[in-house]
Amino acid sequence: MVELRDAVVLIGGFPLLSGVNLELTAGSLTVVTGANGAGKTSLLRLLGGLVSLSSGHGVVSGIDLKTGDLRELRRRVGWLGHEGSFYDDLSVTENLTFAAKALARPIEGIDTVLDRVGLSSRAATTAKQLSAGQRRRLGLAWLLLRRPETWLLDEPYASLDDDGRAFFDELIGDVVSAGATVVVSAHDPLRSETLAPRTLTLAGGLVVSDDA
Amino acid sequence: MIRTALLVAGKDLRIERRSRVLLWQVLPFGVTGLLLCGLALGPTHAGHSSAAPGLFYLVMLLVALLMINRSQVIEGSVGTKTSVATLGLDPAGVFLGKSLALAVELWLTGIVLLAGSVLFLHTALSGTLIALPSVVVTLGALAAAGSLYGALTGGGQGPATLLPMLSLPAFAPLLIAGERSFSAALHHGSIWRWWVISLVALVAYLAVGILLYGVLEES
Numbered sequence: 270m271v272e273l274r275d276a277v278v279l280i281g282g283f284p285l286l287s288g289v290n291l292e293l294t295a296g297s298l299t300v301v302t303g304a305n306g307a308g309k310t311s312l313l314r315l316l317g318g319l320v321s322l323s324s325g326h327g328v329v330s331g332i333d334l335k336t337g338d339l340r341e342l343r344r345r346v347g348w349l350g351h352e353g354s355f356y357d358d359l360s361v362t363e364n365l366t367f368a369a370k371a372l373a374r375p376i377e378g379i380d381t382v383l384d385r386v387g388l389s390s391r392a393a394t395t396a397k398q399l400s401a402g403q404r405r406r407l408g409l410a411w412l413l414l415r416r417p418e419t420w421l422l423d424e425p426y427a428s429l430d431d432d433g434r435a436f437f438d439e440l441i442g443d444v445v446s447a448g449a450t451v452v453v454s455a456h457d458p459l460r461s462e463t464l465a466p467r468t469l470t471l472a473g474g475l476v477v478s479d480d481a
Numbered sequence: 482m483i484r485t486a487l488l489v490a491g492k493d494l495r496i497e498r499r500s501r502v503l504l505w506q507v508l509p510f511g512v513t514g515l516l517l518c519g520l521a522l523g524p525t526h527a528g529h530s531s532a533a534p535g536l537f538y539l540v541m542l543l544v545a546l547l548m549i550n551r552s553q554v555i556e557g558s559v560g561t562k563t564s565v566a567t568l569g570l571d572p573a574g575v576f577l578g579k580s581l582a583l584a585v586e587l588w589l590t591g592i593v594l595l596a597g598s599v600l601f602l603h604t605a606l607s608g609t610l611i612a613l614p615s616v617v618v619t620l621g622a623l624a625a626a627g628s629l630y631g632a633l634t635g636g637g638q639g640p641a642t643l644l645p646m647l648s649l650p651a652f653a654p655l656l657i658a659g660e661r662s663f664s665a666a667l668h669h670g671s672i673w674r675w676w677v678i679s680l681v682a683l684v685a686y687l688a689v690g691i692l693l694y695g696v697l698e699e700s
Contacts, residue, residue: 314563317563319563319567340569341569343566343567343568344567344568344569347567348564348567349564350561350563354564355561355564356496356555356561358496358499358555359492359496359499363492367488368568370488371485371570372568395499408564415567417567
């Protein structure tokens with residue numbers, strides 16, 4: 270569950286978000302679109318407790334963005350960035366083992382997750398040797414291992430082919446069905462045959478359209 | 482905290498072992514530095530010069546600066562840092578882990594450079610071996626201070642000269658204490674007075690790092 274009211278984020282006095290109002294329920298998929306610098310990534314970072322709320326009110330997964338424990342909030346969200354979200358010099362398995370141990374999760378689940386994302390045959394390959402699509406799948410494996418309440422996906426479709434996009438759509442659909450809140454940032458509205466997300470459009474740090 | 486420290490240290494050392502930056506870049510740089518110091522002193526003075534311990538620590542400091550920067554750079558892109566931040570690792574454990582990994586790398590390099598100082602600066606082997614405990618503690622303190630200042634100076638993404646400029650007040654007492662105890666070992670003096678100073682500095686930097694690393698990460 271996500272709730273923002275008049276949310277403002279300032280970095281060095283410059284407004285990245287200028288008063289965003291938003292409510293997202295569990296088991297929902299929202300796509301945030303907009304031009305470069307519109308505030309898409311800033312909104313995702315705010316929802317993940319990765320930047321501070323300068324003014325306004327916000328609650329994510331039951332944690333107040335102003336007064337709550339942001340470290341605890343970060344444990345409850347999963348982040349997938351378009352530039353890679355893992356250690357390039359570690360293998361696929363080593364990256365997932367690191368995440369599992371950090372979260373005190375059993376490492377036996379790694380094989381299952383690798384099967385799910387189709388990376389079983391690349392388990393011993395270092396992350397930097399993976400293709401762009403495979404790197405994105407590794408990022409998803411990291412998130413599947415964690416099973417966060419809120420998924421924040423920053424331009425996950427960038428440089429993916431049709432198969433990759435279809436795989437992402439299928440997986441996101443499963444995650445939403447399981448009750449997670451998924452927020453995806455993208456330059457353009459989602460063109461999906463299987464998903465029907467709510468689409469927010471940002472411009473200048475403000476929500477300028479909401480098709481809810 | 483200890484579990485996180487071992488996890489982070491293991492990860493950092495595994496990355497170093499795989500990337501071989503320490504083996505093929507940092508170590509040759511350090512050995513070349515010592516060789517140049519030996520050549521600068523000249524064959525007549527090298528064996529008798531009181532400058533050898535100071536030159537050893539000067540080269541170690543330059544090597545340490547490279548390693549500290551590297552230790553922060555391996556944390557990767559903004560996406561990796563963001564993703565790891567969502568694991569909610571204990572910052573005190575992360576600091577201890579990065580310090581431990583850095584210390585192991587500095588100890589390994591220190592052993593090679595001590596051998597190099599025997600070869601190129603003609604320090605006495607017996608005195609060099611006696612200096613070993615103080616070198617271990619001094620390099621441990623350098624690793625703790627380096628992890629702290631590495632995070633303070635922008636995690637490998639700040640200006641290249643910021644780390645050496647800012648960390649000088651923290652490193653200077655370590656270099657002085659290390660050089661004094663190495664000199665004492667070479668000249669049959671007591672190394673313990675200076676060794677204790679390095680030990681106190683190690684404990685102090687570890688304590689400060691455990692308390693402040695989380696704040697530095699957040700900023």
